[in-house]
Amino acid sequence: MSTLAKPREVASGYRAGRTLPLGVELVRQLKRRRTMVMFGILAALPVVLLVAFQIGGGPGPGNGRVSLMDTATASGANFAAVNLFASAGFLLVIPVALFCGDTVASEANWSSLRYLLAAPVPRARLLWSKLVVGLTLSLAAIVLLPVIALAVGTAAYGWGPLELPVGGTMPIGTATQRLAIVAAYIFVSQLVTAGLAFWLSTRTDAPLGAVGGAVGLTIAGNVLDEVTALGDWRAFVPAHWQYAWLDAVQPQLQWNEMIQGVAVSITYALVLFALAFRGFAQKDVVS
Template identity: 50%
Template sequence: MTENTGGTGEVETGGRAAATRKGVHDRLDGIGPVQPSTFRPGRTLSLRVEAVRQLRRRRTQVAALLLLVLPPVIAIAFSLSSDDPSTAGSDGGGRQNSALYGLATAGGANFALFTEFAAGSFLLTVLIALFCGDTVASDAGWASLRYLLVIPVRRSHLLRQKLFIGLASSAIALILLPVWAYVVGGLFFGWGPAQSPLGGEFTNGETLQRLAIVVGYTLIQSLVIAGFAFLLSVVTDAPLGAVGGATMLVILSNILDAISALDPYRQYLPTHYQFAWLDALGPNVVWEDMARGAGISLIYSSVLFGFAWWWFGRKDVVS
């Protein structure tokens, strides 16, 4: 039933005030203007959110498990072996590999150096390519990348957050392996100071200093792999393509570097100075090759990261 209340012009329906009553509009006017919410692009896709996503991924958990298992497995293999590493020849692994292998059981520091050398040529390469190559391509493959940009998240902000977490994960892996190998080697073979492959012995302070140089140089060298993997991650929607492409780059560079006929051009290959940290294991640290390797790595990585930013800024993420 509809009832007219008189001269006020107000209408009630079923005992309730209609939504068009003048008094309702008066109360709305009394609320005042609605303040628009301020959008803060920097508060979208925080580092904490991206870090949690990284930690919850199965590949991250498998990589961490692999890094934790590898040093004990190597130490157990040395303990069960009937061969004396110090008498090992240079067949197969080369002179440097043989020297590090021969001193692997001399103590925790030497065991860490051997583990770093053994894992650096392939395992660490795959892990870096995995952390930096899967980061954007996985979202594109899951069709969630477009929704992140609709939130809206600025493209440069998205790349910065994902690259930071990818590099941080790679750095943690590169630091975790030698530190954990040092602990495992100390438990198995003692905590004595490191012995140089070129002869002589370091003090405990020199041992920690040389290990820090090795880890620091490895971090700089890893930027080339990270840059190429990250570039492929924004170019392709297939995470395995980005990871595999970065790994193949390292393999191809190592193959070309083994061809002496390419001198002097092979010194510009990204992996030519990959193991220049061996120069830090002599009586005196030789910086020349490490300086060249660090410079080449920084140049390559700067170009690759810059091109990734340029490409993603113009990429169609809707199709």
């Protein structure tokens, strides 16, 4: 004779979807010292570059070729574009790895992870809240840099059109839209780093290990992309497309390479996020 499974008792008023609200988690992360320090560094970078240009007399063309860097002092829009160009390869990797890699591992390191799950916060809900907040802070960091750079550059060099390296100018309204596209593309391209950091954060109790591992693997991808012997296989390396956004600061906006870069980044990111959720659901949490 079969017996019916006893229904699981749930406290009155308990709703799994209401545990660890996004707003609460966001406030918790914003109050952390590492968040304020990272935003402070990103806000200070445009000022540092401005001082460097003032001391050095501004960039100049080298080898007879004009690059985006050579137009940094032409206008505020150019200064903002140069800040993104100088930061996209490495500096912007760090806040993404920090905000997504430190989030779960830090709870384990503080021995508070098991208490969150005992609240009870469902594991999928906890990861979802952590991931959304981590990506939100990452996006805020990527947007903060060009916004501050545009303000600093405008104060120093004036509000004017974007001077293009290939010649000609772009109206300031169009330039602002293009810079928004650039920031959005950089964020999407950094989703691979976010996925690596978040997955590692669910596998280790050491926040530094998760953050450092994600940064290290991202650097390894950059090195791998430099191996020309790989030929067409480099197209499957996310780093191969990290500067595809340069097509957005051309007279005619080109989408082909950015679309390919977005497809590669999102594919890797979804796989890594899925691995994080799957592994954490089966993990024995003791810290």
